[in-house]
Amino acid sequence: MREVDLIIIGAGPAGMSAAGRAAECGLSVVILDEQPVAGGQIYRDVDRASALRGDILGKDFTEGQKLTQRLDHKNITHLKGAVVWQIEDGPRVSYTHAGQGGTVCAKRLLLATGALERPMPIPGWTLPGVMTAGAAQILLKQSGIACKGAVLVGSGPLLYLIGSQMVRAGVPPLALVETQTRHDFIGSLRHLGGALRGWRYLLKGAAMLWHLRRARVPRYVAASSLAIEGKEAAQAVAFTSKGKSRRIACETVLLHHGVVPNTQTARSIDIPHQWDEEQACFVPQCDEWGRTPKTDVFIAGDGAGIGGAKAAALAGEIAALDIACDLGQLTSADRDAAARPLRARLINERAARPFIDSAYPPYAAALAPQDATIVCRCEEVTAGDIRRMAGLGCTGPNQTKAFGRAGMGPCQGRYCGLTVTRLLADANGVSPDETGHYRIRPPIKPVTLGEIAAMTPQETKADSK
Amino acid sequence: MKPASSFRELTPAPESALADVRFGTRAVRLPLGENLAAALLLAGIMPFRLTPVSGAPRGPFCMMGACFDCLVEIDGVTRQACMLTVTEDMAIDMPAAGKGDGDA
Ligand SMILES: Cc1cc2nc3c(=O)[nH]c(=O)nc-3n(C[C@H](O)[C@H](O)[C@H](O)COP(=O)(O)OP(=O)(O)OC[C@H]3O[C@@H](n4cnc5c(N)ncnc54)[C@H](O)[C@@H]3O)c2cc1C
Ligand code: FES
Numbered sequence: 001m002r003e004v005d006l007i008i009i010g011a012g013p014a015g016m017s018a019a020g021r022a023a024e025c026g027l028s029v030v031i032l033d034e035q036p037v038a039g040g041q042i043y044r045d046v047d048r049a050s051a052l053r054g055d056i057l058g059k060d061f062t063e064g065q066k067l068t069q070r071l072d073h074k075n076i077t078h079l080k081g082a083v084v085w086q087i088e089d090g091p092r093v094s095y096t097h098a099g100q101g102g103t104v105c106a107k108r109l110l111l112a113t114g115a116l117e118r119p120m121p122i123p124g125w126t127l128p129g130v131m132t133a134g135a136a137q138i139l140l141k142q143s144g145i146a147c148k149g150a151v152l153v154g155s156g157p158l159l160y161l162i163g164s165q166m167v168r169a170g171v172p173p174l175a176l177v178e179t180q181t182r183h184d185f186i187g188s189l190r191h192l193g194g195a196l197r198g199w200r201y202l203l204k205g206a207a208m209l210w211h212l213r214r215a216r217v218p219r220y221v222a223a224s225s226l227a228i229e230g231k232e233a234a235q236a237v238a239f240t241s242k243g244k245s246r247r248i249a250c251e252t253v254l255l256h257h258g259v260v261p262n263t264q265t266a267r268s269i270d271i272p273h274q275w276d277e278e279q280a281c282f283v284p285q286c287d288e289w290g291r292t293p294k295t296d297v298f299i300a301g302d303g304a305g306i307g308g309a310k311a312a313a314l315a316g317e318i319a320a321l322d323i324a325c326d327l328g329q330l331t332s333a334d335r336d337a338a339a340r341p342l343r344a345r346l347i348n349e350r351a352a353r354p355f356i357d358s359a360y361p362p363y364a365a366a367l368a369p370q371d372a373t374i375v376c377r378c379e380e381v382t383a384g385d386i387r388r389m390a391g392l393g394c395t396g397p398n399q400t401k402a403f404g405r406a407g408m409g410p411c412q413g414r415y416c417g418l419t420v421t422r423l424l425a426d427a428n429g430v431s432p433d434e435t436g437h438y439r440i441r442p443p444i445k446p447v448t449l450g451e452i453a454a455m456t457p458q459e460t461k462a463d464s465k
Numbered sequence: 466m467k468p469a470s471s472f473r474e475l476t477p478a479p480e481s482a483l484a485d486v487r488f489g490t491r492a493v494r495l496p497l498g499e500n501l502a503a504a505l506l507l508a509g510i511m512p513f514r515l516t517p518v519s520g521a522p523r524g525p526f527c528m529m530g531a532c533f534d535c536l537v538e539i540d541g542v543t544r545q546a547c548m549l550t551v552t553e554d555m556a557i558d559m560p561a562a563g564k565g566d567g568d569a
Pocket of ligand 2: 524526527529531534535536546
């Protein structure tokens with residue numbers, strides 16, 4: 001079996017910058033990502049897409065090439081398209097790569113698995129033609145495909161970003177339907193001080209909105225009673241805005257109301273998580289270096305709490321410094337000196353976050369959906385089913401799984417976990433922390449028996465970049 | 466005739482870069498090496514599957530390997546279309562209702 005100093009799961013900004021810094025410190029690194037190329041969610045396929053459509057995607061995107069270049073180092077092996085399905089003590093990581101199972105062992109493990117879109121269960125959200133806004137971005141970045149006749153629904157700057165990219169691509173959205181209210185905006189003003197320190201983000205947000213306005217994309221704010229209509233596929237978005245009921249016929253609906261940490265890998269090895277009230281999600285427990293209570297496992301980037309791409313890259317470097325120190329490549333004085341400027345930048349990066357979080361809160365009706373709305377997409381379990389289970393004495397998500405299969409499907413609760421926790425917490429009158437989350441057990445991604453059978457027990461074929 | 470698609474390719478792939486692929490009983494030509502879910506969407510294929518519980522139609526939702534709504538069957542194995550690329554002579558089927566739980 002291959003043995004290295006550091007295994008990194010995830011080749012997004014956090015994983016790439018951690019790999020770069022660790023390699024520069026003299027550590028041997030294996031970085032695994034299930035995507036065929038480096039970049040993560042924000043810089044998806046950045047090396048190819050920058051040349052083809054950098055003008056549409058913008059400079060914030062093409063900048064990601066600086067990070068992918070860092071992987072070009074003799075100490076780094078990048079296993080492209082490696083799907084991690086099991087982590088064990090060691091740390092030891094099992095994955096499938098090119099149809100074959102493999103295992104790699106290391107002294108330290110860094111989880112940099114990023115974020116997922118916050119689930120947005122509203123009536124009709126399972127219909128074909130309904131996707132996440134992030135999915136539309138991936139189609140644009142990776143494949144140069146734009147959605148026609150699309151309505152953007154939800155809240156947050158990512159909606160403006162995808163909207164303005166669609167305008168530049170010549171396929172503007174039919175409308176922007178936003179759920180945040182004036183009240184949210186006024187409430188967010190108490191964080192204005194921080195926001196002004198992160199003024200670049202405010203300026204960018206304003207520029208994107210202006211771009212959408214100039215392209216005459218209709219914008220509806222404080223939308224409520226959202227529902228997607230259609231039988232075999234999405235046909236229209238219905239909602240109420242400013243006291244008026246509206247219905248916009250469309251082919252595609254793109255949902256977004258924020259992203260949340262993808263905690264699947266961390267949970268599979270029982271790293272404790274806490275509820276973060278500001279971001280309304282669970283975050284794993286780790287210290288200022290990203291070290292978890294399992295002391296040979298670190299977490300960096302959006303997987304440790306949402307901070308955006310720049311913050312993720314900084315956190316990756318900081319974690320790499322502590323790991324290099326752990327393994328005797330840096331003195332603690334050198335580590336601290338190198339980390340100081342990074343931390344100062346991190347504070348600036350995070351400054352606008354409380355403002356953004358409170359100005360663009362999640363759509364409340366999707367956090368506690370109506371009874372008839374499906375919350376578990378895989379097993380088609382509704383919010384009403386979960387509430388009934390609470391009435392029967394279910395206190396935690398693992399019980400609802402046993403009772404009604406919620407979270408038992410192939411997505412393993414990735415798109416229902418937070419909703420189920422919230423519904424149970426509300427119904428039982430206890431906190432999300434007390435309610436807990438699904439227990440995640442390997443395989444965290446599907447693996448076939450054939451792939452396991454093809455595993456070479458002693459050696460992993462780690463073909464390099 | 467090509468079914469209507471809700472998606473538009475910014476720079477269409479040249480004829481020479483297309484692969485012959487079968488989806489159910491339909492023959493489609495998809496860009497070789499392209500992400501399979503993206504290529505099927507572009508070709509106007511929808512739905513990708515029917516749910517095992519109620520038989521409801523589904524298609525790609527996240528495009529990042531997390532939701533499993535893009536499941537298709539290739540060589541008898543249920544796989545995520547958004548995590549695959551188009552290869553020559555791919556034969557794709559819709560996971561039968563009552564199946565489609567991944568191959569875990
Ligand atoms: C769909 C989507 C689109 C986004 N677009 C933008 C944007 O345009 N602008 C912006 O500012 N922010 C965007 N965000 C927010 C974004 O998450 C962060 O800004 C940034 O990408 C976080 O970087 P990261 O390194 O923490 O994680 P990511 O960039 O998410 O990278 C994590 C990587 O881990 C890999 N991974 C996860 N699980 C496994 C596994 N089991 N096996 C192998 N590999 C695995 C993934 O393939 C991924 O490449 C987006 C988020 C999502 C979910
Ligand atoms: S579209 Fe979500 S897993 Fe493929």
